Amino acid sequence: MKVAVIGTGYVGLTTAVSLAMNGHQVIGIDLVEAKIVKLRQGISPIYEPGLEEALKQVLTNGALAFSTKLQDAGDADVFFVCVGTPEAEDGTADLRYVYSAVAAIKEIHQASPKSRVIVIKSTVPVGTGDKVAELLSGCQELSVASNPEFLREGNALFDALTPSRIVIGASEPKTREVMEELYKGVSAPRVVTTRANAELIKYASNAFLATRISFMNELSRLSAALGTDMVTIAHGMGLDSRIGPEFLRAGVGYGGSCFPKDTIALLQLAAQNGISLSILEQVRKVNATQPVWFLEQLQKFVPDCRGKRIAVLGLAFKPDTDDIREAPSLSILKALEEKGAAVFAYDPIAADTVRQKFPNVSYTNTADEAMQGAHAALLITEWKECVQLDWAKIYQSMAQPVLLDGRNAWPAELVKQAGFQYCGVGRS
Ligand SMILES: NC(=O)c1ccc[n+]([C@@H]2O[C@H](COP(=O)([O-])OP(=O)(O)OC[C@H]3O[C@@H](n4cnc5c(N)ncnc54)[C@H](O)[C@@H]3O)[C@@H](O)[C@H]2O)c1
Numbered sequence: 294m295k296v297a298v299i300g301t302g303y304v305g306l307t308t309a310v311s312l313a314m315n316g317h318q319v320i321g322i323d324l325v326e327a328k329i330v331k332l333r334q335g336i337s338p339i340y341e342p343g344l345e346e347a348l349k350q351v352l353t354n355g356a357l358a359f360s361t362k363l364q365d366a367g368d369a370d371v372f373f374v375c376v377g378t379p380e381a382e383d384g385t386a387d388l389r390y391v392y393s394a395v396a397a398i399k400e401i402h403q404a405s406p407k408s409r410v411i412v413i414k415s416t417v418p419v420g421t422g423d424k425v426a427e428l429l430s431g432c433q434e435l436s437v438a439s440n441p442e443f444l445r446e447g448n449a450l451f452d453a454l455t456p457s458r459i460v461i462g463a464s465e466p467k468t469r470e471v472m473e474e475l476y477k478g479v480s481a482p483r484v485v486t487t488r489a490n491a492e493l494i495k496y497a498s499n500a501f502l503a504t505r506i507s508f509m510n511e512l513s514r515l516s517a518a519l520g521t522d523m524v525t526i527a528h529g530m531g532l533d534s535r536i537g538p539e540f541l542r543a544g545v546g547y548g549g550s551c552f553p554k555d556t557i558a559l560l561q562l563a564a565q566n567g568i569s570l571s572i573l574e575q576v577r578k579v580n581a582t583q584p585v586w587f588l589e590q591l592q593k594f595v596p597d598c599r600g601k602r603i604a605v606l607g608l609a610f611k612p613d614t615d616d617i618r619e620a621p622s623l624s625i626l627k628a629l630e631e632k633g634a635a636v637f638a639y640d641p642i643a644a645d646t647v648r649q650k651f652p653n654v655s656y657t658n659t660a661d662e663a664m665q666g667a668h669a670a671l672l673i674t675e676w677k678e679c680v681q682l683d684w685a686k687i688y689q690s691m692a693q694p695v696l697l698d699g700r701n702a703w704p705a706e707l708v709k710q711a712g713f714q715y716c717g718v719g720r721s
Pocket residue numbers: 299300301302303304305322323324325328375376377378390393394414415416417442443444445446550551
């Protein structure tokens with residue numbers, strides 16, 4: 294099929310590449326010319342394992358092209374809307390990019406009508422797809438489907454090619470057929486339902502995952518007080534098939550471009566409908582206070598950070614991505630700077646982006662370098678470059694051998710045996 298993907302960020306670029314790999318003729322559209330220039334040269338503007346290689350392949354075989362002009366996608370049968378839906382000032386999802394993309398598609402369609410489907414992949418509040426359909430009610434042969442995305446940054450291409458499920462929100466049989474055709478050959482359970490159900494599946498999934506994380510994070514505070522071990526507790530819980538092992542790792546809190554904004558947007562949507570989602574409110578509160586709680590643990594080892602060298606390892610909101618949106622590292626860097634610490638930070642990919650926000654932090658080329666002479670080292674993102682370390686060498690190089698493991702990813706027993714003072718999240 295001929296497909297246009299509007300917005301070539303984390304979701305749009307991955308969608309465009311995976312659709313091209315699956316045999317469709319795809320054009321990616323973005324307003325940002327610099328992105329399109331890079332993409333045409335086979336350079337990915339984002340860091341995502343395997344994506345650039347795959348991009349080069351589909352560019353070379355002619356299955357994918359890029360443009361800044363939507364007119365270049367005039368003959369497309371399907372328009373994917375993959376633009377951002379950031380948090381507005383009042384916490385609701387800001388839909389201006391979605392509506393502007395839809396308006397542009399409408400113009401294209403009116404100029405040369407034919408059977409087309411608009412697929413909303415951006416995460417949008419329940420009712421948005423129906424509103425878009427209403428706006429297009431005068432446009433014959435132009436229908437709207439909701440098709441939320443569940444990819445995980447850091448695994449984006451893999452997830453797009455082998456999704457856990459494909460959720461299709463569309464009422465007309467013809468639109469459903471087009472969606473089936475798009476995903477022909479992709480083996481994954483289908484949930485074919487209304488647009489509103491599809492939209493809520495997305496928000497509910499993210500809210501539930503955030504809930505699991507905050508539950509474990511809050512429990513980790515009790516575990517620390519009791520002297521029990523959250524890693525063992527999570528393992529024991531996760532073996533229960535009703536619970537499962539994923540998203541049980543206590544840490545410094547969730548971040549990223551989705552959970553923070555999607556949880557608040559869901560709360561706002563609920564409030565607009567006179568419903569209070571009190572559990573979700575608590576989830577957000579726990580998440581906001583988890584980095585604070587973590588830094589209180591640091592205080593036990595370094596009571597006064599003024600002038601002390603503190604190493605911060607990992608800045609991206611999770612490993613294998615360059616995305617720093619709402620990353621816990623940002624609030625931790627800010628607090629450390631306020632305490633007067635001399636911060637030395639390392640991240641294999643995201644350092645340059647963080648540097649723009651925190652120019653006074655010293656950025657190192659390796660984790661070892663950040664830890665040299667440090668009075669404490671904090672693990673914030675569990676990149677393998679920050680986890681697989683020569684502990685004997687690091688022990689010698691630190692001013693004070695204090696390790697605060699914000700992801701419970703360092704080998705606790707091994708580092709304790711090596712002489713470090715080790716503090717994990719909710720670990721004895
Ligand atoms: N990032 C994720 O892991 C993820 C996962 C699932 C769902 N989502 C959802 O997918 C959507 C996109 O997220 P993202 O992280 O890819 O965003 P992003 O900010 O990385 O990318 C959005 C892109 O859209 C472009 N854009 C905006 N308006 C445009 C227009 N009118 N025409 C052409 N291009 C336009 C921007 O320039 C940008 O490149 C959001 O709704 C998000 O919540 C994101």
